[in-house]
Amino acid sequence: MSANENNGQENQDGVERGLVARIGSALKAAGALFAGARSNGKAEKPRPKKGDINSLPAVYLAAAVLDPLYIFDSNGGILYANEAADLAFGPVSKSVSLRLKFRAPEMHELVAKVISGAEESVAINYAERVPVERAYRVVASRIGNDTGLYVLLFKDQSEARRIDRMRADFIANASHELRTPLASVAGFIETLRGPARDDPAAREKFLQIMQNQTQRMARLIDDLLSLSRLEMKPYQKPSTQLDVVELVKGVMESMRHIAGENDVEFVSELGVKPMLIAGHSDELVQVFENLIENACKYGSDGERVIVSAEQASPMDEVRITVRDFGPGIPEEHIPRITERFYRVDIETSRIQKGTGLGLSIVKHILTRHDARLSVKSAPGEGSSFTVHFPPVPPAG
Amino acid sequence: MQTQHTMRSFDDELNYLSDQIAAMGGYAERMVAESVAALVQSDAALGRKVVEDDLFLDEKEREIGERAVIIIGKRQPVADDLREIVGAIRISSDLERIGDLGKNIAKRVVAVTEGSQPIRLFRGLEALASLALTQLKEVLDVYASRSVERIGFVRDRDEEIDAMYTSLFRELLTYMMEDPRNITACTHLLFCAKNIERIGDHATNIAETVHHIVTGRQLPLERPKEDQSHRVVAAPEN
Numbered sequence: 001m002s003a004n005e006n007n008g009q010e011n012q013d014g015v016e017r018g019l020v021a022r023i024g025s026a027l028k029a030a031g032a033l034f035a036g037a038r039s040n041g042k043a044e045k046p047r048p049k050k051g052d053i054n055s056l057p058a059v060y061l062a063a064a065v066l067d068p069l070y071i072f073d074s075n076g077g078i079l080y081a082n083e084a085a086d087l088a089f090g091p092v093s094k095s096v097s098l099r100l101k102f103r104a105p106e107m108h109e110l111v112a113k114v115i116s117g118a119e120e121s122v123a124i125n126y127a128e129r130v131p132v133e134r135a136y137r138v139v140a141s142r143i144g145n146d147t148g149l150y151v152l153l154f155k156d157q158s159e160a161r162r163i164d165r166m167r168a169d170f171i172a173n174a175s176h177e178l179r180t181p182l183a184s185v186a187g188f189i190e191t192l193r194g195p196a197r198d199d200p201a202a203r204e205k206f207l208q209i210m211q212n213q214t215q216r217m218a219r220l221i222d223d224l225l226s227l228s229r230l231e232m233k234p235y236q237k238p239s240t241q242l243d244v245v246e247l248v249k250g251v252m253e254s255m256r257h258i259a260g261e262n263d264v265e266f267v268s269e270l271g272v273k274p275m276l277i278a279g280h281s282d283e284l285v286q287v288f289e290n291l292i293e294n295a296c297k298y299g300s301d302g303e304r305v306i307v308s309a310e311q312a313s314p315m316d317e318v319r320i321t322v323r324d325f326g327p328g329i330p331e332e333h334i335p336r337i338t339e340r341f342y343r344v345d346i347e348t349s350r351i352q353k354g355t356g357l358g359l360s361i362v363k364h365i366l367t368r369h370d371a372r373l374s375v376k377s378a379p380g381e382g383s384s385f386t387v388h389f390p391p392v393p394p395a396g
Numbered sequence: 397m398q399t400q401h402t403m404r405s406f407d408d409e410l411n412y413l414s415d416q417i418a419a420m421g422g423y424a425e426r427m428v429a430e431s432v433a434a435l436v437q438s439d440a441a442l443g444r445k446v447v448e449d450d451l452f453l454d455e456k457e458r459e460i461g462e463r464a465v466i467i468i469g470k471r472q473p474v475a476d477d478l479r480e481i482v483g484a485i486r487i488s489s490d491l492e493r494i495g496d497l498g499k500n501i502a503k504r505v506v507a508v509t510e511g512s513q514p515i516r517l518f519r520g521l522e523a524l525a526s527l528a529l530t531q532l533k534e535v536l537d538v539y540a541s542r543s544v545e546r547i548g549f550v551r552d553r554d555e556e557i558d559a560m561y562t563s564l565f566r567e568l569l570t571y572m573m574e575d576p577r578n579i580t581a582c583t584h585l586l587f588c589a590k591n592i593e594r595i596g597d598h599a600t601n602i603a604e605t606v607h608h609i610v611t612g613r614q615l616p617l618e619r620p621k622e623d624q625s626h627r628v629v630a631a632p633e634n
Contacts, residue, residue, distance in 0.1 A: 075408075075411070076415070090541075092541070093541065096541070097411060097414065097415055097418070099415045099418045099419065100415065100418045100540035102422075103418045103425065103536060103540075104422045104426060105419070105423055105452075107422070108418075108422060129429050129526070129529060130526055130529045130530040131530055131533075332562065333563065334559065335559040336520065336523065339519060339520070342519075
């Protein structure tokens with residue numbers, strides 16, 4: 001990736017066009033077969049002869065492409081989407097208009113240009129902002145000369161974009177957050193060299209404060225790195241299934257010591273029934289660690305933390321709730337607690353060694369899982385954080 | 397839409413309408429995203445571009461209106477075809493309003509960024525905008541895929557947007573009380589936040605229209621009314 005990065009866009013276009021042209025010629029060879037199968041409605045499965053490139057059906061080839069790829073007709077109706085396309089942009093029902101699927105003005109222009117026949121192949125940059133930021137180089141090309149078919153190929157460039165974004169974010173957020181503890185350490189060093197040089201009691205006290213501050217910086221850097229690592233990973237919907245009840249039990253087991261330190265007791269209402277969800281187990285462990293740790297720290301007045309799971313039927317969403325009985329969160333803060341460095345109460349957060357990033361990490365991971373976080377809280381009654389996972393589609 | 401008409405040209409006309417709605421949707425989404433980006437990055441040029449983009453939406457809304465009337469007159473559609481066409485008219489007017497709101501945000505770029513503003517002023521607004529954008533995208537995706545089972549979700553998010561707006565309102569009020577020099581920028585930002593909240597409402601309207609197009613039934617009336625900013629006052633608490 002990094003070696004290609006500097007070769008410039010033109011070179012990359014050349015590579016993409018080459019790939020599209022290759023797909024194109026194979027598609028053309030199989031074009032008649034493909035069109036025929038479409039018009040008589042009865043899809044006859046074309047069979048390739050072993051080792052014969054000329055009889056290779058287009059759809060076989062398109063399915064083998066690892067980047068998202070669509071084949072569409074001159075009305076803009078989608079005839080075929082490969083697996084990568086379904087994964088990246090969600091499945092489409094047959095003959096849905098490409099213009100409906102990709103609404104961005106630049107995409108409409110691209111499709112119009114290639115269908116009008118003005119150009120054989122056009123490339124643009126295309127970005128999606130929500131729910132996860134993604135950037136693509138998109139090429140649309142006519143297949144062969146008179147097949148009436150066109151191909152749209154996506155090349156994921158989110159990584160380069162994310163690195164840029166990360167750099168900007170880091171400067172904006174982190175420099176400010178790191179500067180505060182750094183300034184305090186610098187101040188104490190000055191005091192230790194000057195006025196407090198010969199005062200052992202003060203020295204000990206100041207060194208302790210300095211140690212706390214450097215630890216805080218270290219934690220901050222850890223969290224920032226973990227957040228940016230998440231952002232760096234290419235976006236991919238999790239496909240492996242796991243039992244979330246089992247996973248949460250494991251997390252609770254490993255966090256007994258934190259419960260002990262904060263004088264709270266874990267109450268498990270998870271039950272024994274396994275609940276399947278699609279997810280990355282490492283990332284989900286991080287989610288529940290953050291939620292349970294928060295409940296222990298900010299809800300320590302309540303002396304207990306209840307973790308519960310529910311799912312009405314296998315077709316319904318799975319809900320995991322972490323409930324504490326602490327002071328609760330004032331209503332006006334609830335919508336914003338997942339923002340980076342947003343703190344409800346700066347003092348408490350400092351005492352609890354919070355970095356202001358925990359819930360950002362949680363939200364980030366959940367967005368990638370197509371899951372969401374809901375928060376219920378009232379002052380004096382504690383808070384409950386519920387993670388909603390979509391049900392896994394039935395096998396098949 | 398799933399079944400074909402005896403007259404292929406009728407299908408073509410209906411498809412043309414939905415393609416135009418998609419085009420409007422794409423513009424509206426881009427305008428909202430770019431207007432907030434222009435605000436946050438104090439990019440006056442981007443702001444001007446957004447203002448110009450609004451022309452497209454105005455023209456398209458008219459075009460869709462005229463086309464729809466012609467189709468109704470010519471084809472005398474009934475049932476789902478009629479709902480499709482009337483729905484297109486309603487959605488196009490919601491999208492046109494979203495464009496206006498985006499344009500209004502873009503117009504404020506110069507005023508807000510005159511004195512350099514601290515980044516924290518914009519963080520909440522960005523978060524609010526990304527909620528509203530997600531809402532809009534989701535609704536338009538439902539229009540494209542006709543998967544109305546996702547619509548309940550859309551209403552949930554509307555509630556979230558309203559809560560976020562109320563919170564942002566309080567925050568901006570605090571900044572103004574802290575330092576009167578913030579008042580100019582914060583007042584503009586308040587209007588921007590209100591615009592974004594309205595965009596969320598229009599997206600919810602579209603969701604209701606789509607539900608009607610697909611199922612032929614109206615969604616139940618109880619729409620979440622969570623905006624509590626009218627209760628927030630600047631007086632010190634007792």
